[in-house]
Structures are given as structure tokens and as C-alpha cells.
Amino acid sequence: MATRMTINGVSTCTEAGMEKYERFQLGIGRRKRTLVQYDYRHPTDGELFSCVKPTLDECRAARDKWLTAKEGKEDRR
DSSP, X not given: OOOSSEETTEEOOOSTTOEEEEEEEEXXXXXXXXXXXXXXXXXXXXXXXXXXXXXXXXXXXXXXXXXXXXXXXXXXX
């Protein structure tokens, strides 16, 4: 899969607090599915969150869940 979001397999989402996404089709013949590849860089520590889901809303919901889990982990330290 060729993508504009990666260079040699490394995400181009480099700025903190930045999100990038692109839609692509997966499948053979008539059975094609459109999916969204999503990258988000955490604003404080720069950790990368990446996922592939059917819609952008699902990607953002997964990101929000990741952020709340990350905040909970940092509070326990």
C-alpha cells in the first residue's frame, strides 16, 4: 500500500498535537472496503498513536480512549 503519511515506513506526523489521516481501499475485485489510516502525535511527550478503522470518527474515538488511558497511567506515577 502506497501512502503519503509515511516515508520508508516512518510516520510523517512529527509535530506535537498534530493529526494526519488518509483514506484507502483494501480488497480484491468487487469486495473493496474503504478504511482510514490515522496518526496522532501526543502534545506533551510526543508519543505516536496510530490506528486503522473504517471511519474517521472511530479513529478519533480510539484516540480519545488512548488519551484517557494515558492520563490515568500518568496520574498513578
